[in-house]
Amino acid sequence: xxxxxxxxxxxxxxxxxxxxxxxxxxxxxxxxxxxxxxxxxxxxxxxxxxxxxxxxxxxxxxxxxxxxxxxxxxxxxxxxxxxxxxxxxxxxxxxxxxxxxxxxxxxxxxxxxxxxxxxxxxxxxxxxxx
Numbered sequence: 313x314x315x316x317x318x319x320x321x322x323x324x325x326x327x328x329x330x331x332x333x334x335x336x337x338x339x340x341x342x343x344x345x346x347x348x349x350x351x352x353x354x355x356x357x358x359x360x361x362x363x364x365x366x367x368x369x370x371x372x373x374x375x376x377x378x379x380x381x382x383x384x385x386x387x388x389x390x391x392x393x394x395x396x397x398x399x400x401x402x403x404x405x406x407x408x409x410x411x412x413x414x415x416x417x418x419x420x421x422x423x424x425x426x427x428x429x430x431x432x433x434x435x436x437x438x439x440x441x442x
Contacts, residue, residue, distance in 0.1 A: 314344065314345045314346075314347060314419070314420075314421045314422070315339055315344055315345070315346050315347070315421060315422050315423075315424050315440070316346075316347050316348060316349060316352075316383065316412075316415075316416045316419070316421040316422065316423050316424065317346055317347070317348045317352065317380065317424050318348075318352060318412065318423055318424060318425035318426075318427065319352045319355040319356055320425055320426045320427060321335075321424045321425060321426070321442065322348060322352060322356050322376065322377075323356070323359070324426075324442075325376060326372060326373070326376055331442050332442055334442070335424065335442035345381065346379070346380055346381075346424075347380055347381040347382065347383050347419070347421065348377070348380045348381075348382060348383070349382070349383045349384075349385075349411075349412050349415040349416070350382055350383065350384050350385060350415075351385070351408055351411050351412050351415065352412060353377060353382060355408065356373060356377070357373060360373045383415050383416075383419050383421075384415070385411060385414075385415055386418070388418045389411075389414045389415040389417070389418040389419075390414070392414040392417055392418050393410055393411055393414040396410055396413070396414060396434060396435075397410060399435075400433065400434070403433050405430060405431070405433055405434060406430065409427075409430045409431060410434070413431055413434045413437050416437065417434075417436060417437055421438075422438040422439070422440050423437060423438065423439050423440070424440055424441070424442060425439060425440075425441065426441055426442075428441060
């Protein structure tokens, strides 16, 4: 199964967190691939542009994201977002998290995140930590 990195996983990789780095090694040793969504990229670059040293942060961000396949919001994931938002109206998930989940679900991937609480309310979404 392919794994999709949430923004918190990308941040931990940027910070060279031991657990995140070990998770990448584990996945690579199993022949798994890593992707992320365009929404996660946007969230990640939001942090980059708030950095005191934007030039360095941009270089590091570009290098970090280069090996990732970037999953876009397409018709099916947009349709799924509408369905999930309608069904979860009494237990709403943050809109960006729901967009991420919709993209992950439509691409049949597993989400790597520390924010399991944000995503476990979404039916059918496979969530894994590190």
